[in-house]
Amino acid sequence: MAAVLFDFSGTLFRVETTESWLRAVLAETGHFLPERRLADVTRALEEAGALPGGVEPVEVPADLADAWSVRDKSAELHRAAYTGMSRRVPLPDPGLHDALYERHMSPAAWSPYPDAAEVLRTLRRRGIGVGVVSNIGWDLRPVFREHGLDTYVDTYVLSYEHGVQKPDPRLFAVACEALAVDPRQVLMVGDNRAADGGATALGCGVHFVDHLPVAERPDALLPVLDLMS
Template sequence: MATAGGGGTGAVVLDFYGTLVRMVEPLPPDHRAIFARRGLADQGERWGDQWSVGPAEGEEHLAHSADETAYVTWERDRLRRRARGCGVPEEELDGLVAELDAAMKAVRLALYPDVPGVLTRLRERGLLVGICSNWFWNLEECLAGAGIDGLVDVVVGSARTGARKPHPLIYRTVAERCGLPPGRVLFVGDMWTPDVLGPLAAGMRAVHLHRPDRAVREAAPPLPEGAARITSLSGLIPLLEPGGAAGPGGCG
């Protein structure tokens, strides 16, 4: 396998949630309980999916990503508009929005067991290791909390970049941060469009991680040219061997 100084793959960039970490109990509080404690049970029922208020896949939001204050203000403004549309009185909005914002970010994360070993082996091969994720402003903090910040060279999150996968800007940013052309970057992730189709369109190669215990149990789509599939992160290592789908002489 070529190192960062050669002509082959120089960096392996991985998605974060669903690829390296998963959510574990205790789970974030359900928004309906937050509404109900405030005497707003009916409005809580109108809210719908508590996660759907976030920015959409592929959304560009550069104007809101100037700094953490601007980004958090934008996050809370979205919650405020949604709550107001559900009939929450004006005098209740600020307290409710602050609690909803905190609850949505109160996720407890745990590494998949194979992650530290795989990241270590990638770096032993002389490869840059990157993280590229649609995440809150605190991606670096979450990496440190998971204990893998010392195994990662480049971190690119949507909040600070100003665009969410599969927007081209986020892939361009991670390639630039790696100091490599897109063709020397291998992207690994569990989500089909953000982690496979998006990187391929950006000129990268892609590996679809389709774990058997994934939260969303959909069938894996047929692989396009330039992509491979694994069922555990440890399956990435054989792909990087000479003749493997992502290694020298491979078809990827």
């Protein structure tokens, strides 16, 4: 194997909890919610699937279904889909919906999994190419830089920059071309079997991890090192 492609959310990084997300924005904007109300709003935002990288929505409203299905193809669609979900939940100030969206793009909202640095560092030491292939509507590079992992990534292939989202094999093909490797010598690592499994259409191997909180998944990436040895 010559290279590894990693998904971002739920694979290398995990977004903060919905409660942390909401509390941070309320504090940043000077708003206050009583604890009981905050708990209710947190629950409603989770059910709506309003936090990108967080819990999937219980139900996608009919008027958002089209945008939701292609949300990762552009920055505009991504923002519209997620703020549309958020606006299903009443907040003290309508401007908080956009503030919530902005917050989720900040490096402070993301934490790397405990073994991410070790795995990426070891792959670099072995001379194995590393790419990040993500369905996303914004530039995640600052997250990697802030957490000291950017130096281990050779290429980023982000759906919104190409107008193509996983599982479309074209997105994986872009990454393989950028790394100058045969797809049959590439391992795709991700947490979504439907989306990340699209790499198999090119002949890539796949390895799946569970999308769990950081504290509950300390070493799920380590087997990648054995697969690449």
